[in-house]
Amino acid sequence: xxxxxxxxxxxxxEWKAICKHCxxxxxxxxxxxxxxxxxxxxxxNKQGQLDxxxxxxxxxxxxxxxxxCVQLHDDPLYKHLPTEDDWTxxxxxxxxxxxxxxxxxxxxxxxxxIANFYFPHIxxxxxALNEWAQDSNATISSMARRMFAxxxxxxxxxxx
Ligand SMILES: [Zn+2]
Numbered sequence: 001x002x003x004x005x006x007x008x009x010x011x012x013x014e015w016k017a018i019c020k021h022c023x024x025x026x027x028x029x030x031x032x033x034x035x036x037x038x039x040x041x042x043x044x045n046k047q048g049q050l051d052x053x054x055x056x057x058x059x060x061x062x063x064x065x066x067x068x069c070v071q072l073h074d075d076p077l078y079k080h081l082p083t084e085d086d087w088t089x090x091x092x093x094x095x096x097x098x099x100x101x102x103x104x105x106x107x108x109x110x111x112x113x114i115a116n117f118y119f120p121h122i123x124x125x126x127x128a129l130n131e132w133a134q135d136s137n138a139t140i141s142s143m144a145r146r147m148f149a150x151x152x153x154x155x156x157x158x159x160x
Contacts, residue, residue: 056094
């Protein structure tokens, strides 16, 4: 039973299904079915391996612990430490990729199967890409500009 993997909680007058494995909050309204919960579980349980996004998130969460360990043990294994800039860059990229991850999960939920629902989500991606193109980090801004150009190709086609 898929519901066994989730706890139900009311947050801001909305029912949320909270994944017991990763704590992600998904739509928990029973009238929206369980298809998205199955889809989430399939990904979340993938042989218990973390995808790249989860790995980065975990690394960022434990950044301070990680640095303290390195200072304490002076282990030659950790000679090439990420710099403060590396961590900032990883955090920025992670935050940006997270938007796509969440939007993908939203689309997979039955709740968003009507154009009226997913259109604002598509717009939010376009707005975000436009913002990222102005980022002070050259790698991020050039990546965002290329993504925006691709996005525009489909955007223009969809308006015809
Ligand atoms: Zn999960």
